[in-house]
Amino acid sequence: MDILNQKIEDMGLEQVKTLNCSLFDLPFPDESFDIIWSEGSIFVMGFEKGLNEWKHLLKEQGFLVVHDQYQDHPKKLETIRKCGYKLLNSFVISHQTWELDFYQPYENHLQRLKEEYKGNTEVQQTVQKEIHEISAFKEDSESLSSIFYVMEKM
Numbered sequence: 001m002d003i004l005n006q007k008i009e010d011m012g013l014e015q016v017k018t019l020n021c022s023l024f025d026l027p028f029p030d031e032s033f034d035i036i037w038s039e040g041s042i043f044v045m046g047f048e049k050g051l052n053e054w055k056h057l058l059k060e061q062g063f064l065v066v067h068d069q070y071q072d073h074p075k076k077l078e079t080i081r082k083c084g085y086k087l088l089n090s091f092v093i094s095h096q097t098w099e100l101d102f103y104q105p106y107e108n109h110l111q112r113l114k115e116e117y118k119g120n121t122e123v124q125q126t127v128q129k130e131i132h133e134i135s136a137f138k139e140d141s142e143s144l145s146s147i148f149y150v151m152e153k154m
Contacts, residue, residue, distance in 0.1 A: 023050075031062075034062050035062060040068070042068050051064070051085065064149075064150075065151070069144075076149070085152060086151060093148070
């Protein structure tokens, strides 16, 4: 957060504010935002709970953009409607895109870290954990597609 805050200051973006708080206890009054962008964080709360919890924070006709796992897509479409949002669009990030643009470069980076920090047990354990995640991806890559939902509060 300190690095991000410094970059915000360096770029003269005083209107950008950072906040370190729980997703379960957001300290904002109703209708605070025109748009909420959730990059993978709704997974922590649960899809329906996140939609319901964030709705009061959006202004009338505000937008909610959620990036989540593709699993249970038909159920999520129904949940969007049930929670009082209009789906404007959605698009899938395929498992091939994840593999080529994220996992392969990340695996290369991890291999470099493994060599660079041979004597550091903590780094080795962390790298090994990440390599294990990549292995799990390779075993069931199709289940790791993700999707963006672009919604409007109704």
